[in-house]
Amino acid sequence: PQGLSGARLQPLCVRSLSLTSSRNALESPPARADSTFKVTMVPGDGVGPELMTAVKEVFKAGDVPVEFEEFHLSEVQNMASEEKLNEVLGSMKNNRVAIKGKIHTPMEYKGELASYEMRLRRKLDLFANVVHVNSLPGYSTRHNNLDLVIIREQTEGEYSSLEHESVAGVVECLKIITREKSRRIAKFAFDYATKKGRSKVTAVHKANIMKLGDGLFLQSCAEVAELYPKIKYENIIIDNCCMQLVQNPYQFDVLVMPNLYGNIIDNLAAGLVGGAGVVPGESYSAEYAVFETGARHPFAQAVGRNIANPTAMLLSAANMLLVLSPQNQCVSVCVSLCVCVSQVRTRDLGGYSTTGDFVRAVVANLRHRPVY
């Protein structure tokens, strides 16, 4: 019996060694029987659906083993409800990874203070938003060769949705800062810096005015900084930070900050390298990862006109592949993208190509890539 099974096993081993795909499947985490990954997709509003179509086309051309579970959650299109939100959450809890567009928050106060996007973030506890601002190869702006990482605390701060009208005409909005969450985001920032080999972390605050609130944030950052002696720690006031970013952005490396300042600096930095169409971003919690664009705007004025730049969403999707299966697939997607950026320019980068043109160029590059 032993000899028989041994004899049977040997040819199997020989066969498995020659098939590179199965070898890779054994190495990749999390091992699935059919080795496709399921990812939750929430297209959102504005140009979100168009960008998601671009992602799906590129993935198909690249033979990427990802299956999308789509949910159309939208506040402005009246497609939002508690059940829908719970469906999305359930899917997320299964798949752990999601890709989403911007779920637009309507300005009309209909009695609900927290938008769906904020509630999604809170329920999944996506506390860290990371935006890696990289100058695009082949596209020059006023500041070239930028390489910044912006880490923003996403669940508290000014976006606590705690507002009330004490007396007619007097409105109070509460900004909450807690030591626990400040420490958590600071630790995340330093861990990220350590993992990616970054040398400096700068905390952005306004503690000279908001002495208790931002003071607590700053104190937490300083405490965590002591645990990472190899990484340089500095702090800077938000208004000075904005001024320095437009005058000399190269002095910054990793920036960590509370919610509202993060929103401002994300957008500022995105503008420095070419706008909202070129910067990818991701949100992390202890268990989940959500991939989206860096500067979150629905860009509703571009809907249906085929002019939106899909670079940001495609780069984000490539980052997602890196998390799912660190193999050559994301590399080829990235390379194809980079080549296209310098040749096929959409309107926001000064060219006249359409979204469709860009996607077709990426797909063409992917189809002609060398097969290993």
Add this chain to the structure above:
Amino acid sequence: MAGNAWRSTVSRVMGAVKSQTQPRTFSRGMQTVTIIPGDGIGPEISSAVIKIFEAAKVPIQWEERNVTAIKGPGGKWMIPPEAKESMDKSKIGLKGPLKTPIAAGHPSMNLLLRKTFDLYANVRPCVSIEGYKTPYTDVDLVTIRENTEGEYSGIEHVIVDGVVQSIKLITEDASRRIAEYAFEYARNNQRASVTAVHKANIMRMSDGLFLRKCREVAENFKDVKFTEMYLDTVCLNMVQDPTKFDVLVMPNLYGDILSDLCAGLIGGLGVTPSGNIGANGVAIFESVHGTAPDIAGKDMANPTALLLSAVMMLRHMGLHGHAKKIETACFDTIRDKKVWSRAVQYTALKKNPVSESVTLILLFIGICLSKFNVV
């Protein structure tokens, strides 16, 4: 002349915000202005401005006052009564940088001044300076920031250990007042549009109230175009194409950040003028940079910010001719690389200290003075 006096009386009676570029009529030729030199490089740059004004023969009489916080009756911190008196009489002030001592027990002087005179609007015109190159050219916008409430209300408390709450206050009256000021400013300075900057999608009640008031006031100023934009969209577009913006009006925190961002576009705080408008017609113009104690007394400071603020003050007072003369002289001096390069090299970059012992400011003033003789 009589018409202006009547108009100012009527507006005082009605309590309306006065039009800012109404020429002020005075029985004597000279007008009094309270000057607060400040700390650090303050005294040097203030005397530079005074000398330049003398050379340009501006009909202004300066009253120098000091503002160091003193404890008034009842234990409340206040500015010295002489300073308050002088300002109430003259209504116009020019202020140098004031240092904010840490742990001195009293709030910052800027805050005290703001509270004393109810300086509700901070106006910062940001115009690209020809001769001072930055990556951004053709910037020409004005940021108007509500200065009394919002996120800087100073109301904070520790709820439990490790949880802190800061309160952002938005009131109807303050929002309406700043919106009215912004539209009047736009109208009086021939500006085409006013943009309200907000985050009403997130802070629905507070910024929603601010936005509603702006919309209401816009109804009365149909000649000025009114638009609304999210704060993050403004930041995104501002660094890509600042020419898209004209007058921006916003609550306190956003105003603080955006006005510094715009200052960065044109070259930093060393060249940006700023004015604070208060109720009862008080206006204080100031330079917003720091006190720079490391170069104080060394004759190295750059007086441009204070000078341009003084020019803004002249325009506010209606002395447009003098304002234009001084402004032109200032820009010509900046274009003159000899003086400018050393000044900007030090103050802007703080990397290469001036090694030659050239009296920089006097040279600067000298060139300004020579311009006036040409007229």
